[in-house]
């Protein structure tokens with residue numbers, strides 16, 4: 001069943017402008033489901049979760065439970081698709097001040113990320129910060145050869161071995177990587193680490209639904225089965241080839257029509273800080289999938305109402321080359337009723353008795369109205385609430401829309417050849433042996 005409400009009444013398009021693309025969607029749907037399109041070696045994510053066995057899920061859950069019971073701190077090493085999905089879910093569903101809670105109130109180890117940049121300062125502070133802690137590490141790399149996580153892992157492995165010896169470190173390291181290839185696989189096999197496999201036919205940016213995302217999510221205490229159920233219900237709901245009944249395909253069509261009308265920038269907007277990282281994950285998903293052959297919609301983000309006070313001016317009055325996709329929640333996790341103040345020096349008594357979420361909602365409504373008036377098309381996605389089920393459903397919605405959208409755009413949505421350019425130069429500058 002579909003749990004995404006997708007409203008495109010403010011897309012500033014006539015039905016006639018997207019009707020003609022419906023036939024193309026049927027073709028893109030077929031290419032994806034029958035594995036006949038470009039990049040067809042990488043469409044395993046389409047029904048991956050449907051094929052996950054109970055034993056595989058239990059293995060992930062048991063490993064996570066062991067880490068939850070034993071570790072003070074859990075470090076997720078990975079870059080791009082190898083950390084963005086996990087961080088999105090953990091940020092969205094965990095206590096916003098989780099790492100600062102006293103141990104007795106924390107339901108999971110403190111969680112840190114490493115290997116998603118090459119900052120020596122960050123790494124030095126992290127190593128110093130975790131010195132007294134019982135640390136477990138999940139090193140995640142599909143290729144097993146990415147420089148950023150490899151450097152971070154080398155440093156953390158050395159720190160763990162210095163503290164606990166080889167055997168103690170071995171117990172605290174879990175590697176998520178390719179079944180057979182890559183330096184991380186070789187190392188993990190040699191050292192005897194517990195490993196999880198990233199399937200060959202699932203690319204990094206589509207891998208949050210594999211152990212890449214699932215293990216960290218479970219360590220965070222998120223309900224894995226609910227997350228997977230949300231994904232699986234998405235697999236069913238968004239496999240409907242009829243555009244009129246499939247919001248993922250509607251979204252794919254509309255963004256393509258908007259792009260063809262000169263809207264080269266898509267802004268993913270949220271009104272909840274817990275959802276801010278969703279945009280980072282979404283940016284890689286669409287950016288790496290569609291930015292090809294000098295084409296593609298440039299994906300960016302607004303965390304509102306914060307960014308209305310920095311980028312709001314640009315959206316309202318800047319060049320008319322952007323559209324917004326706003327994600328909102330029908331119900332917030334916690335609400336606060338604003339009270340009257342005897343002095344009312346701040347002039348806020350007109351809000352007395354109102355819920356803070358209603359003020360936030362008015363910010364959303366007012367902004368959408370202003371931006372649409374300013375000729376910025378607005379697409380609106382709403383979820384009934386933010387929990388493991390709905391987040392899994394939403395992430396799969398975006399994945400499915402992205403595959404179809406890329407095909408509509410005429411690119412291979414499953415490769416990322418352009419990412420190699422900086423690496424080649426960096427390796428030359430560093431004198432990496434060829």
Ligand SMILES: O=P(O)(O)OC[C@H]1O[C@](O)(CO)[C@@H](O)[C@@H]1O
Nearest residue numbers: 080081082141142143146204419
């Ligand atoms: O999991 P890996 O192989 O380390 O790759 C991490 C990320 O790097 C990229 O390959 C780009 O360099 C992304 O596509 C990917 O998500």
